Each structure stands twice: as C-alpha cells, then as structure tokens.
Amino acid sequence: xxxxxxxxxxxxxxRGGEARAEAAAGAVLDLxxxxxxxxxxxxxxxxxxxxxxxxxxxxxxxxGADLADGMIRKAAARLPGAIVQADSRRLxxxxxxFDAVTSIWLLHLLTDxxxxxxxxxxxxxxxRPGGVYVxxxxxxxxxxxxxxxxxxxxxxPIRPATDAADLVTAHAARCGLGPAGRSAFRxxxxxxxxxxxxxxxxxxWFSQLPPGDPRRQTYAARLxxxxxxxxxxxxxxxxxxxxxxx
Numbered sequence: 001x002x003x004x005x006x007x008x009x010x011x012x013x014x015r016g017g018e019a020r021a022e023a024a025a026g027a028v029l030d031l032x033x034x035x036x037x038x039x040x041x042x043x044x045x046x047x048x049x050x051x052x053x054x055x056x057x058x059x060x061x062x063x064g065a066d067l068a069d070g071m072i073r074k075a076a077a078r079l080p081g082a083i084v085q086a087d088s089r090r091l092x093x094x095x096x097x098f099d100a101v102t103s104i105w106l107l108h109l110l111t112d113x114x115x116x117x118x119x120x121x122x123x124x125x126x127x128r129p130g131g132v133y134v135x136x137x138x139x140x141x142x143x144x145x146x147x148x149x150x151x152x153x154x155x156x157p158i159r160p161a162t163d164a165a166d167l168v169t170a171h172a173a174r175c176g177l178g179p180a181g182r183s184a185f186r187x188x189x190x191x192x193x194x195x196x197x198x199x200x201x202x203x204x205w206f207s208q209l210p211p212g213d214p215r216r217q218t219y220a221a222r223l224x225x226x227x228x229x230x231x232x233x234x235x236x237x238x239x240x241x242x243x244x245x246x
Contacts, residue, residue: 018048019188024238025052027185028102031134031242032057037099040065040126042088042119043106047075053102054079060099065091089118096128107163108139116162117171124175127245133177134242137165140206142187147233149197152222156215157208165241177243184239191232194223 028049032039036059041050044064054062064075065086076083086092088106101123110116123133140161144150161167169179192200198220200206209216 020186020190021048021052023185023188024049024104025056027183027240028053028104028134029056030183031181031240032100032102032132035099036060037128038063038097039100039102040091040093040098042086042091042101042103042123043067044075044083045071045105047071047078047083049104050075050082051078054082063098089115089122091122091126093126095125097126099128099131101127101131101133103133103135105136105139107135107137107168108161110162111159113162116167120168120171120177121175124172124177124245127177129245131245132180132242133172133245134240135163135168137163137168137239137241139163139238142236142238143190143192145191145234145236147192148226149192149194149223149233152194152226153197153201153206153219156206156219158206159208165239168241169243172243176246178246179241180244181242182240183242184237187236187238189235191235193228193230193232194226195229196232198223 034057038061039053039057041053041062041064044050044066047064050062050064062079062082064079064083065088066072066075067085067087072083072085084092088103103119103123107116107119110119127133138161140158197206201216201219201223204211
C-alpha cells in the first residue's frame with residue numbers, strides 16, 4: 001500500500017487535480033439527496049473532493065476523516081475545523097450521526113476481508129435511518145480501457161478485487177443497506193502511458209508479483225516496446241454505488 005503521508009504533497013497533481021475532483025464530486029452529489037443534514041467523507045485524503053461537496057451543499061454540515069497525517073494537514077487547510085483523524089474501521093462518531101457517508105477510493109485498499117466488513121459496518125452504523133452510503137467499486141477494473149498497455153499485462157497475476165461491486169453489495173445488505181442507485185465519473189488525468197506503467201509496476205502496482213520477481217522485468221520489457229511511450233491512453237471511468245439504510 002502507498003505511504004499516504006509521503007504521497008500527500010504530490011497526490012492531487014498526480015491524480016487529475018481539480019478536474020478529477022470536480023468529476024468525482026458531481027457524480028457523488030447525484031446520489032445524495034439535496035437536503036439539510038450531515039455528511040461524512042471517509043478517507044477524504046487531501047480534501048479536494050470534500051471541499052467541493054461542502055461548497056455544493058451549503059445547508060449540509062460536511063466532515064472529512066482520514067488516517068494519514070499528511071492527508072489530514074492538506075484537508076484541514078482546505079476545510080478548517082471540519083477534518084478529523086480517524087480509522088475507518090473504528091469511527092469516532094456516535095451511532096446514527098450522519099445523513100450520508102461517502103468513501104471514494106477506499107475499499108480497494110482493504111486487503112483483509114475483515115477490514116472490508118468492518119468499514120462497511122461502521123459506515124452503516126453511523127448512518128441515520130434513511131441515510132445513504134456512496135462508495136467507489138471495481139477500481140482496478142476501471143483502468144482496463146482496452147489499450148495496448150492492458151494487452152501487454154493481460155497474463156499477469158492480480159489480486160482479487162476487494163471492492164468488487166457484488167461483494168460490496170453483499171456486505172452492505174448484511175448491514176441493512178440496500179441498493180439506492182449508481183453513477184460513474186471520468187478519472188480525468190489518470191490514463192496510463194507505457195513509461196508511467198513501468199514505473200508503477202516496479203512500485204508493486206497492478207499485480208501480485210513480489211519484489212525481485214523476474215516477471216516484473218518481463219512485463220516492463222513488453223511495455224517498453226510499445227509505441228508513444230509518454231502518451232497517456234484513455235482515462236478510466238470509475239463506478240459509484242449508493243446504498244440506503246433501512
């Protein structure tokens with residue numbers, strides 16, 4: 001997993017910046033009723049999306065929560081007094097506090113099935129009856145845009161998706177959360193180039209290959225043979241699911 005304290009300084013610029021944040025916030029807001037209340041943006045990162053949620057819904061009290069110190073500092077500068085440090089598996093909020101909870105790019109990081117269940121259960125716990133939980137699903141699959149990069153990596157060993165839509169939906173149902181809609185948004189600026197993919201492959205992304213595995217070099221060589229080494233291929237389209245608390 002990334003060290004998000006170290007990543008915080010360059011996180012926004014490397015992931016589409018304000019354009020991506022605008023797209024993400026718009027898709028999230030499409031799934032949340034526009035009425036006064038409280039919203040928790042869980043794993044809010046730098047607060048770049050959280051700030052847009054707050055600006056778009058001035059009658060809603062928006063709180064951002066993240067675990068990484070570096071991310072918290074960035075987010076707090078954007079939304080002073082509205083950011084808390086919290087572990088998403090053990091939220092420091094009373095039961096039935098929020099009318100909406102969002103988690104964008106969180107569930108795919110939870111490699112332990114117990115953590116996935118705990119996070120979804122906590123989101124359900126802090127929701128009020130009738131409240132809505134919105135989360136990204138199938139993040140890894142979104143990056144398969146049918147380009148030559150995916151073809152070069154097609155036979156690599158990959159991790160099972162912890163944020164698979166069917167799995168998330170099943171866990172949500174056990175917590176009293178029923179399907180309440182879906183949306184999608186373009187991951188602006190997140191299309192991959194062959195050269196950037198080689199660098200990410202050596203960082204341990206996109207596969208289950210352990211450090212030092214010679215197959216990393218095999219895939220890197222395939223990628224190095226592709227044309228237009230610095231041209232980004234198509235941006236991914238990320239999927240959102242909404243669930244309502246009974």
